[in-house]
Amino acid sequence: MTAASPAAPTLRDVLAAQHRLAGQVVRTPALSHRELDDATGAAVVVKHENLQHTGAFKVRGALNLLAADDAPRRQGVVAYSTGNHAQALAYAAARAGTPCTIVMPERPNPLKERAVRGLGAEVLLHGATFDDARAHAQELAAQRGARLVGAADEPLLVAGVATATLELLQQAPDLDVLVVPVGGGSGAAAACLVTASLAPHVQVVAVQSAASPAAHDSWRTGALVERPNRTRAEGLAVGRGFALTQELMRGRLDDFLLVTDDQISAAQRLYLTGARTVAEGAGAAALAAVLAAPERFAGRSVGVVCSGGNAGEEELRRALDA
Numbered sequence: 250m251t252a253a254s255p256a257a258p259t260l261r262d263v264l265a266a267q268h269r270l271a272g273q274v275v276r277t278p279a280l281s282h283r284e285l286d287d288a289t290g291a292a293v294v295v296k297h298e299n300l301q302h303t304g305a306f307k308v309r310g311a312l313n314l315l316a317a318d319d320a321p322r323r324q325g326v327v328a329y330s331t332g333n334h335a336q337a338l339a340y341a342a343a344r345a346g347t348p349c350t351i352v353m354p355e356r357p358n359p360l361k362e363r364a365v366r367g368l369g370a371e372v373l374l375h376g377a378t379f380d381d382a383r384a385h386a387q388e389l390a391a392q393r394g395a396r397l398v399g400a401a402d403e404p405l406l407v408a409g410v411a412t413a414t415l416e417l418l419q420q421a422p423d424l425d426v427l428v429v430p431v432g433g434g435s436g437a438a439a440a441c442l443v444t445a446s447l448a449p450h451v452q453v454v455a456v457q458s459a460a461s462p463a464a465h466d467s468w469r470t471g472a473l474v475e476r477p478n479r480t481r482a483e484g485l486a487v488g489r490g491f492a493l494t495q496e497l498m499r500g501r502l503d504d505f506l507l508v509t510d511d512q513i514s515a516a517q518r519l520y521l522t523g524a525r526t527v528a529e530g531a532g533a534a535a536l537a538a539v540l541a542a543p544e545r546f547a548g549r550s551v552g553v554v555c556s557g558g559n560a561g562e563e564e565l566r567r568a569l570d571a
């Protein structure tokens with residue numbers, strides 16, 4: 250490991266998060282869909298975080314961060330993101346009465362920009378690329394004395410996100426395997442943390458897009474690596490490995506699979522037609538992995554995290570054509 254990671258959260262932090270988040274998040278349904286079982290040969294249980302506030306699981310982490318720690322609540326928060334991290338933080342900041350600034354690269358997806366502004370956050374457009382936006386966010390946070398909130402190396406985010414796994418283990422106590430999509434790795438790290446203590450018999454399998462394989466390659470090599478970052482699935486579009494999430498996955502994750510963006514689109518289609526639910530690309534990656542490796546999952550009870558549902562119209566059209 251090349252960079253120091255912040256102290257890893259423990260099960261106790263996850264239980265504290267669950268207590269804090271009671272009544273603040275949707276206890277999302279964990280559902281079986283016959284069409285998904287038929288298509289995969291497995292007994293699939295979908296954890297529907299696409300029905301969570303802001304349409305993705307990330308809000309669990311943002312709410313926990315602002316509820317657990319006064320400092321960012323007082324200082325205000327800054328993030329660079331175009332997607333669900335921005336919406337999650339804006340939502341939690343509005344609830345906490347905390348000023349929130351989101352830096353996005355110029356010419357963002359107008360839907361997402363509008364959603365973040367609609368949640369009351371200040372949106373600053375800066376730079377052509379994500380790296381420019383990041384540098385600007387760092388400067389801004391330093392100038393204002395605000396807290397820069399990253400999407401991965403944040404113990405309170407991981408602990409908050411882990412409440413989804415706690416719920417799922419209660420909703421589906423007989424799972425054999427849990428399949429989780431990965432960008433920066435907070436969701437998979439959280440699943441590792443919770444199952445290690447409460448359900449060590451459950452295998453955890455992570456999934457990334459082959460077009461953005463940084464977390465996968467970091468896990469396989471045991472080093473924090475940078476990789477090309479070209480996936481269409483916004484929630485999975487991350488170009489490097491992170492110390493904290495890699496540390497939690499190491500030794501606990503059973504396997505790490507890659508799927509193509511086209512396999513992800515096909516899984517989105519199956520969610521639409523077979524489960525009558527909207528998954529964004531990142532939200533469909535776990536199902537894509539189960540569809541891609543039937544021999545691995547057939548006949549088993551497989552939990553699949555449908556992590557988000559914020560798909561735009563063009564993305565949905567592509568999915569229906571897949």
Ligand SMILES: *Cc1c(COP(=O)(O)O)cnc(C)c1O
Binds near residue numbers: 432435557
């Ligand atoms: C962020 C995100 C992911 C990836 O989660 P990480 O915790 O960054 O690995 C997956 N799906 C959706 C919908 C997301 O927004």
